[in-house]
């Protein structure tokens with residue numbers, strides 16, 4: 001079950017550095033060229049100018065010169081593979097791509113290290129004159145950090161949506177990095193299994209998990225690690241506390257490593273005492289079945305909404321037979337009753353970051369009144385990488401919601417739900433790659449239960 005040991009990916013990103021992994025250098029150069037060519041073709045511009053900014057350092061309020069850890073904007077990272085701040089990628093359909101990179105300053109070398117940049121690309125100092133030579137031409141800014149340049153909103157939306165569509169289909173380099181992030185995360189989950197015991201704390205588990213991610217070569221965490229024991233497992237994004245696991249607790253772990261910007265996002269729910277009690281086992285099996293059915297439905301052409309619906313139907317059916325819901329699964333999904341216990345979407349696009357370029361198909365609008373609101377609304381295509389993360393939670397805030405209680409008074413066994421108020425929650429999250437005729441589960445090595 002457990003994948004092999006440490007991965008050879010010890011190089012950490014530094015300013016202006018191209019992020020490489022052994023054996024991928026040539027593929028990377030090719031893929032970067034392909035990414036840029038695909039964008040230029042999709043845009044088919046006449047004489048408009050496109051600028052992609054790296055982003056900017058963000059100050060931590062009240063903390064003097066301290067800034068949040070710098071992360072390049074995903075659009076910039078995708079087209080340059082450069083994590084360091086200070087760059088601008090520019091495209092003019094008449095002259096092609098220009099990469100402007102900031103040289104390392106003496107101050108930065110003093111405080112942060114690094115050597116003088118040996119730039120193949122132009123220095124950002126030359127950007128001003130490059131842009132001045134194109135004055136009066138319609139311009140769109142992607143990425144971030146180019147606030148002083150006027151960006152045409154219609155052109156910006158068009159080029160961003162076209163770029164998103166290219167980014168969604170993972171290429172060889174993106175997939176290799178993702179697979180590595182999945183492997184690192186898998187090793188981390190396997191390493192903490194023996195620490196899931198009564199008496200240990202959520203915080204201890206977090207520390208061990210994250211240490212293992214970094215030992216295995218993670219550059220960053222893909223997101224803040226979630227560990228919830230007992231009732232805390234019902235809080236969707238619970239920040240680990242010093243609470244100790246108790247006999248009979250559920251322990252929900254949702255975590256992921258990031259490699260060269262590519263993320264993994266995995267959830268498992270384990271019994272603190274080594275075995276589930278019968279109620280937990282029944283509900284875990286229902287969530288697992290929802291995960292299985294949703295995964296089976298992932299194939300080219302399937303609408304993401306239908307993947308969500310497939311999981312919701314399994315949960316509704318399971319909760320009727322468990323005795324928490326009353327009625328027909330179809331109508332419990334249509335009325336939204338099932339979402340009192342499954343109060344989030346089935347998943348999201350993962351890849352370059354934990355929220356990759358999912359979103360909506362151009363022309364579709366988000367329904368802000370929808371509960372839960374889906375982050376993705378588009379049909380799947382080969383190369384898309386998605387999370388599948390059904391769950392069951394007993395959330396006191398939802399059980400006490402007067403609107404839900406009124407609207408679903410006949411759908412829910414409210415007395416039974418009240419008796420389960422400390423149950424917590426169960427989530428099983430995998431990452432899948434859509435293939436030409438189905439999907440591949442990238443996270444199947446992470447143990448579900450012993």
Ligand code: GLY
Nearest residue numbers: 223254255265266
């Ligand atoms: N891993 C947290 C989330 O998917 O939102």
Ligand code: MN
Nearest residue numbers: 254265266429
């Ligand atoms: Mn997650």
Ligand code: MN
Nearest residue numbers: 265387389429
């Ligand atoms: Mn997720």
